[in-house]
Amino acid sequence: MKSLIFRTITPVITSVMMLFSIFVLLRGHNEPGGGFIGGLIAVAALSIYGIAFGGETVRRAIVFHPLSIAGAGLLLATLSGLLSMVFHVPFMTGLWVYPVVFGEEIPLSSVMTFDIGVYLVVVGAVTSIALSLEERGED
Amino acid sequence: MEPVFAVLTGIFLAVAVYLLLSKFIIRILLGVAILGNAVNLLLFTSGRILREVPPVIGAGLDVPAGVTANPLPQALILTAIVISFSFFAFLLVLSWRAYSVLGTDNTDIMRVAEPDDVQPPPLGY
Amino acid sequence: MAASSSPADLSAALVLQPVAALDWLVILPVAWCISIGAILMMIRHKGVAQPLVAIAGLAVLVLLDAALLWHVAQGGPVTMVMGRWLPPFGIAFTVDLTGALFALTSAVVALVGAAAAIDDVNASGRRYGFYPFLLLLMAGVSGAFLTGDVFNLYVWFEVLLISSFGLLVLGGEREQIDGAVKYGFLNLVATTLFLITTGYLYGIFGTLNMADIAAKAPGLQAQAPLVTLTALYLLAFSMKAAAFPVNFWLPASYHTPRIVVSALFAGLLTKVGIYALIRVGVMLFPAEIEQLSLALAIVAALTMLTGSLGALAQNDTRRLLGYLVISGIGAMLAGIAIGGPEAIGGVIFYALHSMLVMTALYLAAGLAARLSGDFSLGPAGGLYRHYLLFTALSLMLFFSVSGLPPFSGFWPKVMLVKAAIDGGVSWLAAILLLSGFLTTIATGRVFLLSYWRPADAPAAAVPQPLAFTALLPLLVLTALSILIGLLPETLLNLVQQAASTLSEPSAYLNSVFPAGGAS
Numbered sequence: 034m035k036s037l038i039f040r041t042i043t044p045v046i047t048s049v050m051m052l053f054s055i056f057v058l059l060r061g062h063n064e065p066g067g068g069f070i071g072g073l074i075a076v077a078a079l080s081i082y083g084i085a086f087g088g089e090t091v092r093r094a095i096v097f098h099p100l101s102i103a104g105a106g107l108l109l110a111t112l113s114g115l116l117s118m119v120f121h122v123p124f125m126t127g128l129w130v131y132p133v134v135f136g137e138e139i140p141l142s143s144v145m146t147f148d149i150g151v152y153l154v155v156v157g158a159v160t161s162i163a164l165s166l167e168e169r170g171e172d
Numbered sequence: 173m174e175p176v177f178a179v180l181t182g183i184f185l186a187v188a189v190y191l192l193l194s195k196f197i198i199r200i201l202l203g204v205a206i207l208g209n210a211v212n213l214l215l216f217t218s219g220r221i222l223r224e225v226p227p228v229i230g231a232g233l234d235v236p237a238g239v240t241a242n243p244l245p246q247a248l249i250l251t252a253i254v255i256s257f258s259f260f261a262f263l264l265v266l267s268w269r270a271y272s273v274l275g276t277d278n279t280d281i282m283r284v285a286e287p288d289d290v291q292p293p294p295l296g297y
Numbered sequence: 298m299a300a301s302s303s304p305a306d307l308s309a310a311l312v313l314q315p316v317a318a319l320d321w322l323v324i325l326p327v328a329w330c331i332s333i334g335a336i337l338m339m340i341r342h343k344g345v346a347q348p349l350v351a352i353a354g355l356a357v358l359v360l361l362d363a364a365l366l367w368h369v370a371q372g373g374p375v376t377m378v379m380g381r382w383l384p385p386f387g388i389a390f391t392v393d394l395t396g397a398l399f400a401l402t403s404a405v406v407a408l409v410g411a412a413a414a415i416d417d418v419n420a421s422g423r424r425y426g427f428y429p430f431l432l433l434l435m436a437g438v439s440g441a442f443l444t445g446d447v448f449n450l451y452v453w454f455e456v457l458l459i460s461s462f463g464l465l466v467l468g469g470e471r472e473q474i475d476g477a478v479k480y481g482f483l484n485l486v487a488t489t490l491f492l493i494t495t496g497y498l499y500g501i502f503g504t505l506n507m508a509d510i511a512a513k514a515p516g517l518q519a520q521a522p523l524v525t526l527t528a529l530y531l532l533a534f535s536m537k538a539a540a541f542p543v544n545f546w547l548p549a550s551y552h553t554p555r556i557v558v559s560a561l562f563a564g565l566l567t568k569v570g571i572y573a574l575i576r577v578g579v580m581l582f583p584a585e586i587e588q589l590s591l592a593l594a595i596v597a598a599l600t601m602l603t604g605s606l607g608a609l610a611q612n613d614t615r616r617l618l619g620y621l622v623i624s625g626i627g628a629m630l631a632g633i634a635i636g637g638p639e640a641i642g643g644v645i646f647y648a649l650h651s652m653l654v655m656t657a658l659y660l661a662a663g664l665a666a667r668l669s670g671d672f673s674l675g676p677a678g679g680l681y682r683h684y685l686l687f688t689a690l691s692l693m694l695f696f697s698v699s700g701l702p703p704f705s706g707f708w709p710k711v712m713l714v715k716a717a718i719d720g721g722v723s724w725l726a727a728i729l730l731l732s733g734f735l736t737t738i739a740t741g742r743v744f745l746l747s748y749w750r751p752a753d754a755p756a757a758a759v760p761q762p763l764a765f766t767a768l769l770p771l772l773v774l775t776a777l778s779i780l781i782g783l784l785p786e787t788l789l790n791l792v793q794q795a796a797s798t799l800s801e802p803s804a805y806l807n808s809v810f811p812a813g814g815a816s
Contacts, residue, residue: 104338121315218500284475
């Protein structure tokens with residue numbers, strides 16, 4: 034798209050949306066949010082970027098091939114489930130640690146890594162579909 | 173509330189089936205989208221319809237304080253939405269490809285895989 | 298969210314005792330497939346490493362499934378619940394002999410398919426993602442065989458369906474797109490029907506755990522429309538399995554993709570439908586399926602006849618084989634319609650045999666087409682002259698699929714026919730035999746025209762060399778078929794045991810609810 038206003042504002046919108054998607058992902062712990070919806074917000078951000086600057090720019094911006102990102106997410110999610118094998122509890126049991134950083138207790142869990150995996154799967158898979166539609170639409 | 177939802181589900185399903193019976197892919201695609209929503213509505217109705225009572229057990233309680241909707245069908249719907257969304261995305265891309273490669277969205281004419289003029293197998297040795 | 302301080306009694310909701318190491322075998326096949334699939338997705342562009350990783354991964358999968366089968370055969374059904382929640386609240390993976398047998402056979406088929414694909418799938422097919430899709434397909438297939446939860450079964454159906462879409466359009470030729478459109482839409486309708494029925498099921502039972510449903514179903518016969526529910530499931534799974542009135546998507550699409558993909562589909566996909574039918578029909582709603590048995594028997598008979606008559610009318614070997622898949626599905630449906638442990642054992646045996654042999658037949662058809670030029674029965678021929686071993690293997694497979702001794706197809710057919718006569722449905726036995734006879738004619742004709750008959754024109758003076766490695770997948774599957782045919786005792790015992798666990802699921806129930814009765 035050639036609109037100057039759109040092109041100028043897009044990087045700002047995209048970066049804010051990306052941040053927001055990560056916020057939603059982490060918030061999904063105990064409140065509405067989570068990996069799937071966060072991933073969709075990130076895809077929306079990338080789509081806006083793609084509409085403004087073309088699919089090729091998006092591919093360069095995300096560095097890795099979308100499907101590789103999805104694969105990494107899938108692996109991360111499965112491994113977070115398999116982690117419970119070490120602790121002799123059933124598959125996908127949530128495991129928590131509470132490290133204290135600068136006097137602040139930060140709850141971390143295998144649930145969160147699973148959610149990050151879901152986030153990556155959604156970002157990778159849906160971006161891949163969006164990009165293939167975008168690039169096919171041009172020819 | 174439930175009868176209204178039941179009727180609504182029925183209407184959705186009827187529309188979806190009508191569209192699925194069409195021979196044009198684009199209508200079938202719309203039918204698929206409506207079918208997914210009809211099923212979600214059906215599952216939703218089966219989990220009791222109440223307003224704004226989250227099925228969360230309060231602190232210090234062992235059971236929910238009041239009557240809440242059953243959260244499980246909603247979890248099922250969530251899964252079903254994700255799946256029907258990805259299906260729809262795939263079928264959309266596929267239909268678009270089919271239209272651009274085969275030059276038609278009329279399933280009566282789409283006979284590349286099953287041509288009309290196939291030879292019968294040889295009758296003699 | 299600090300470590301739980303509530304006084305609630307956790308033992309009412311959570312699994313508190315540690316999990317035995319061997320019980321992990323229940324979930325490992327699925328988790329393993331997903332992990333390897335994910336790794337393959339990340340190394341999509343590495344054309345050389347892909348087949349190696351995939352084949353090594355599938356070999357490990359075969360070992361995992363074999364260990365699981367051994368574990369289940371030793372100690373009865375095994376259960377693991379996800380996330381520690383007690384059943385029926387947590388999603389349960391419950392494996393009995395039926396599931397373990399199906400899972401092992403599917404893993405063998407996938408391994409052979411992956412090996413055959415080295416030759417058949419070229420670099421662009423690999424970059425497009427043949428191997429990742431194959432592993433994710435196997436995750437779906439294994440998950441469907443191993444799960445103990447109806448909705449989870451639906452999810453695995455979708456996983457394998459999405460992966461099969463990917464495999465089906467691999468290459469993106471006109472024919473494939475056309476076939477994929479029909480396959481895609483019709484299978485989507487089938488799975489949506491599955492979902493609708495599962496919604497009703499939850500409405501009636503308030504649970505999705507199979508063991509819980511099996512325990513509660515007899516008590517609800519009077520007040521709930523269970524026959525309707527079973528009929529809906531029957532329609533949904535028949536559509537997946539390609540039974541007669543809803544089978545038309547299979548001949549429209551199975552011949553379009555690469556031959557390895559066709560082979561894998563023929564071996565894996567329709568059998569998942571049959572498995573689901575066995576699981577839901579035989580284990581959950583046995584009384585209801587008996588009420589529907591006449592309808593099911595008619596459908597089975599028509600499926601067998603459509604399949605074998607359709608095969609007679611085809612000139613393209615791939616389409617011919619597609620109809621043979623349908624005919625086999627008919628035989629399995631007939632067994633479900635007859636009912637009783639004898640017949641169900643026959644169905645399980647038939648399904649395992651069909652997975653191995655149909656895959657091998659598609660691979661053989663692909664090889665024959667590569668050697669003689671095309672898939673039609675017309676001008677090709679004369680394979681016998683140059684490729685003796687290949688011809689012998691193909692002939693054995695043709696005998697096996699027709700149900701002749703001493704191959705693996707013989708025993709299940711004997712079991713089914715015997716069960717049909719004992720069960721007082723001799724007409725179904727007659728149709729089983731008739732369909733076997735027609736299949737023999739169809740495959741015999743393929744053999745005569747494509748292999749035995751001298752080529753019309755001695756075109757290739759120098760025959761194409763046929764490497765031994767190209768024959769290896771075929772050799773393995775044929776050897777398995779002969780082995781099962783000659784030494785059926787072990788497998789016969791296993792399938793009989795599996796069938797009796799299905800008909801009398803108390804062991805399955807005990808595995809999910811160790812205390813005894815359901816909640």
